[in-house]
Amino acid sequence: MNTPTYHRFDTIIVGSGGAGLMAALHSGKEVGTAVVSKLYPMRSHTGAAAGGIAAALSNIEDDSWENHAYDTIKGGDFVVDQTPVEILCREAVECIYDLEHMGLPFDRTPDGRISQRRFGGHTRPVPGDSSKREPVMRSCHAADRTGHMILQTLYQQCIKQGVTFFDEYHMLDLIMVEGECRGIVAIEIATGRLHVFHAKSVMLATGGFGRMFKVTSNAFALTGDGPAIAYRHGIPVEDMEFYQFHPTGIYRLGVLLTEGCRGDGGIMFNGKGERFMETYAPNMKELASRDVCSRSIYEEVRAGRGVSGKDFVYLDIRPSTINKYKSSPIHRDGLEVDDHFIESRLSESLELSRTYLGIDPLKEPMPIQPTAHYAMGGTPTDFETRVLRNASGEIVPGLYAAGESACVSVHGANRLGTNSLVDLVVFGRRAGKAMARFAKENDFKPIPKDAAAPTKKQIESVLSKPRTEPWIRIRDELQTVMMDECGVYRTAEGLGNASKTVAKLKKRYESTGIQDKGTVFNTGLLEYLELGCLIDLAAATVASAESRKESRGAHSREDFPDRDDVKHFNHTFATKEGDLGVKIDTRAVDVIYVEKDGQKVPKYPLEVRKY
Numbered sequence: 342m343n344t345p346t347y348h349r350f351d352t353i354i355v356g357s358g359g360a361g362l363m364a365a366l367h368s369g370k371e372v373g374t375a376v377v378s379k380l381y382p383m384r385s386h387t388g389a390a391a392g393g394i395a396a397a398l399s400n401i402e403d404d405s406w407e408n409h410a411y412d413t414i415k416g417g418d419f420v421v422d423q424t425p426v427e428i429l430c431r432e433a434v435e436c437i438y439d440l441e442h443m444g445l446p447f448d449r450t451p452d453g454r455i456s457q458r459r460f461g462g463h464t465r466p467v468p469g470d471s472s473k474r475e476p477v478m479r480s481c482h483a484a485d486r487t488g489h490m491i492l493q494t495l496y497q498q499c500i501k502q503g504v505t506f507f508d509e510y511h512m513l514d515l516i517m518v519e520g521e522c523r524g525i526v527a528i529e530i531a532t533g534r535l536h537v538f539h540a541k542s543v544m545l546a547t548g549g550f551g552r553m554f555k556v557t558s559n560a561f562a563l564t565g566d567g568p569a570i571a572y573r574h575g576i577p578v579e580d581m582e583f584y585q586f587h588p589t590g591i592y593r594l595g596v597l598l599t600e601g602c603r604g605d606g607g608i609m610f611n612g613k614g615e616r617f618m619e620t621y622a623p624n625m626k627e628l629a630s631r632d633v634c635s636r637s638i639y640e641e642v643r644a645g646r647g648v649s650g651k652d653f654v655y656l657d658i659r660p661s662t663i664n665k666y667k668s669s670p671i672h673r674d675g676l677e678v679d680d681h682f683i684e685s686r687l688s689e690s691l692e693l694s695r696t697y698l699g700i701d702p703l704k705e706p707m708p709i710q711p712t713a714h715y716a717m718g719g720t721p722t723d724f725e726t727r728v729l730r731n732a733s734g735e736i737v738p739g740l741y742a743a744g745e746s747a748c749v750s751v752h753g754a755n756r757l758g759t760n761s762l763v764d765l766v767v768f769g770r771r772a773g774k775a776m777a778r779f780a781k782e783n784d785f786k787p788i789p790k791d792a793a794a795p796t797k798k799q800i801e802s803v804l805s806k807p808r809t810e811p812w813i814r815i816r817d818e819l820q821t822v823m824m825d826e827c828g829v830y831r832t833a834e835g836l837g838n839a840s841k842t843v844a845k846l847k848k849r850y851e852s853t854g855i856q857d858k859g860t861v862f863n864t865g866l867l868e869y870l871e872l873g874c875l876i877d878l879a880a881a882t883v884a885s886a887e888s889r890k891e892s893r894g895a896h897s898r899e900d901f902p903d904r905d906d907v908k909h910f911n912h913t914f915a916t917k918e919g920d921l922g923v924k925i926d927t928r929a930v931d932v933i934y935v936e937k938d939g940q941k942v943p944k945y946p947l948e949v950r951k952y
């Protein structure tokens with residue numbers, strides 16, 4: 342292999358999704374900034390986000406950031422850090438107006454303000470009766486292409502700001518010296534050349550890892566590279582047991598039909614034509630939180646009430662159905678839903694159904710099943726986005742993280758829809774500013790001459806090994822065992838089985854090489870290395886799920902069906918030990934206290950989570 346090419350920037354951001362671009366924009370205003378991304382920015386998964394971005398603007402209905410904070414904490418089943426949640430919900434409003442001023446083409450109300458719609462779990466007290474709550478319109482949207490528009494807007498602004506982009510460069514290692522992060526090593530996909538990026542601060546914004554599961558809404562590139570590479574350097578991953586399954590994936594394919602379908606009045610039916618969410622969430626029905634809806638679908642299927650006895654149910658967005666149940670918010674204004682209304686607000690979902698299912702949702706209901714969607718866990722950070730070295734909260738100087746790959750812990754055990762995009766922009770902005778500050782206050786510190794040597798060795802070892810079996814088979818088996826044993830429902834036995842299987846798969850993975858031994862555009866090599874990341878994160882996920890002996894949010898243990906606030910009101914930190922060993926620590930949840938009648942009481946008291 343050739344000598345690596347050397348680059349130097351004040352800040353390096355790995356990942357060009359919403360989190361990476363927002364950070365790059367704010368860092369790029371102050372110091373020399375580069376974005377390194379294995380995909381072209383416009384292909385980042387943020388571009389697939391359809392439903393919208395949450396902020397309590399009160400444009401259509403009265404709302405407040407406090408309502409948003411309460412919903413987010415309850416949605417996360419209370420293992421949510423409350424200081425960052427308040428930051429999220431307060432700064433959300435400002436960030437939306439920032440995006441608007443940058444040119445993001447939000448949909449509008451008739452009087453020209455940013456339009457908003459309903460999403461699961463977003464509520465406000467019922468006017469006149471604050472003991473009850475009702476759905477509220479909080480999701481700002483640009484048709485059902487909100488994420489795409491966020492990427493377009495931020496990318497343009499980054500270019501204007503002079504941010505340097507290294508597109509189709511794949512990070513393979515962090516340069517860690519004396520416990521500090523001083524850069525990264527990446528491979529240029531087109532040529533196979535290695536590049537060393539020396540930096541004062543590095544940010545991981547590499548997105549999620551839904552590819553760990555068989556049925557997923559996530560793009561192929563979502564393999565958790567950032568958290569996995571940090572994990573190998575002894576940096577923990579937090580709350581990995583909390584993985585969200587979205588209720589409305591296209592049957593068998595997992596491709597996502599946005600929750601906006603239900604926000605605009607879509608209804609789910611079982612095989613007997615019953616609106617089953619009336620049983621599981623009598624108040625919020627289809628707009629209960631995602632974990633609740635996904636479990637309800639599983640329960641229906643288990644009880645033999647799937648469509649034609651199979652493992653799917655229907656999502657119905659036909660105007661005739663929506664009008665019959667008066668389930669759209671526009672019914673309150675005395676209006677009716679028609680084809681045009683659905684076409685204009687949900688065009689992307691219509692197109693997905695027509696393309697992948699051959700079903701026109703204006704005429705027929707769509708078969709759906711839960712699909713692996715979102716990682717609540719990831720690399721732990723404080724609310725300045727600085728990465729934590731351990732459960733005691735020490736930081737790793739020079740290393741930052743935000744977006745889906747990070748866990749600042751605003752989503753707890755279950756994220757609410759539209760709360761990821763807002764997490765990207767709020768904490769992406771904070772990361773950019775914090776990194777720029779750090780870069781101004783610190784000089785470049787030396788890195789070893791041969792910083793790329795471990796990466797070079799890793800690649801040479803893969804290329805020189807004989808191929809004993811196709812690595813794709815190992816990936817398939819990993820995805821299957823994770824879906825079956827560490828999916829919507831979990832048991833000690835299933836997790837034990839998953840743990841043994843992952844260990845065996847790791848051995849097989851390490852002993853096989855790959856077919857393509859070339860250096861140019863060797864996508865087989867990169868996918869093989871991505872699989873290594875998935876295996877390490879799967880081991881951490883299973884160990885975290887085994888350690889949490891309760892059911893909370895997206896983590897449902899059949900052998901421990903109740904929430905246990907005495908033993909488990911905390912975060913899980915998983916650290917790598919040896920080859921596949923995982924050490925589990927816990928960290929207390931950040932709770933805000935207020936004075937009431939001369940006493941200190943929690944501002945957001947624990948309650949039973951019902952919708």
Ligand SMILES: Cc1cc2nc3c(=O)[nH]c(=O)nc-3n(C[C@H](O)[C@H](O)[C@H](O)COP(=O)(O)OP(=O)(O)OC[C@H]3O[C@@H](n4cnc5c(N)ncnc54)[C@H](O)[C@@H]3O)c2cc1C
Pocket residue numbers: 355356357358359360361377378379380381382385386387388389390391392393394395487488510511512513546547548549558559560562563566567597599714715743744745746758759760761762763765
């Ligand atoms: C289909 C779908 C619909 C969704 N809809 C919504 C919604 O309506 N509202 C909402 O709030 N959330 C939604 N979400 C969730 C949300 O879109 C994601 O959580 C969010 O976009 C993640 O953004 P990110 O910036 O963290 O990472 P991503 O946008 O996933 O970007 C990751 C970046 O990291 C780069 N990268 C990864 N590994 C490497 C590596 N080794 N080297 C270099 N670069 C690397 C990639 O190239 C990419 O640029 C949706 C998710 C999906 C899958």
